Amino acid sequence: MVNRLSIKTLGITFFVLLIVVAIFLIYDAKHGESSFRYNIVSVDTASVTSISIFPKSFNHKEVKIFKEGSLWKVNPAGSKTVGVPFPKVQELLIQLASIKPLRIAAQSADKWDEFKVDSSGTRVKVFEGNKNTLDMTIGKFTYQQPKSMATYIRVSGDDNVYLVNGFLDFSFNHNADYFRDDNVIKDDYENWSKLTFTYPADSSYQLVKTNGHWEINGMGVDSAKIFSYIASISNLSIPNFINNADQSLLNKAKYTLRIQSSALGFINVSAYEDSTELAIISSQHKETCFDGKKADAWKRIFAGKSSFIEKER
Secondary structure, three states: OHHHHHHHHHHHHHHHHHHHHHHHHHHHHHHHHHHOOOOOOOOOHHHOOEEEEEOHHHOOOOEEEEEEOOEEEEOOOOOOOEEEOHHHHHHHHHHHHOOOEEEEEEOOHHHOOOOOOOOOOEEEEEEEOOEEEEEEEEEEEEEEOOOEEEEEEEEOOOOOEEEEEOOHHHHHOOOHHHHOOOEEEEOOHHHEEEEEEEOOOOOOEEEEEEOOEEEEOOEOEOHHHHHHHHHHHOEEEOOOEOOOOOHHHHOOOOEEEEEEEOOOEEEEEEEEEOOOOEEEEEOOEEEEEEEOOHHHHHHHHOOOHHHOEOOOO
């Protein structure tokens, strides 16, 4: 009889313990779910109409990338609105969609400064029409094993600091110029048949392709150097710009390159210079003034005839 009672008591005790454990697990799961957000970013990338970035490296001055019709635009400081190539916008959208939380790094506002997700971080706001679907602050980054990088972020309205995959600073901590179309020339050099260089005094000349070979007024040329040159300028970009260039600077070109292309007709690249600036304008991007002085970018385009003449041995 005693054994039966003992077994019955043990059974009841075990059942009660099961209920207590179950209640604890349910509570713990719910509590964990409330503090850990498995989907930090919930953005319909196809519906995004604008992205506002407040980069920490540029005094948090707003960079607004917005959709105008089917095109993307940005308004650099003191400049008119200019185009943004879609691949650059796509890169941001892919980066946003791929953000995944790895863990919670902190759960209170007094830790924001430590992870640089306070006002010192880069803030990103995403809009779908008039709806603000994301407002996050990008903080400092760290290295993860094996050989990967992660970033601390905070989402507006959530005290938690999350460690997420990726190096977000690389994509978002930039000024407006970074997102502009920086292509000066973009074409397949196989389409080219003649390059005309118009320079001061008597230094002008032409590169002409005849029967697959390039010539300069019948002179012997170094074909390797010509190939290297045309290949380098066929997809040429200059990441530096002159905003609101003085119109007096653009009165007369000092140097001009005219490319004859079977695909695009003519591509004209001109350089305008005064005592302080050297602006480069391409017919492929007439609204843009590229800064030709930085890194001597103009020298990459306007080559002298002597660069190609075959030297006597």
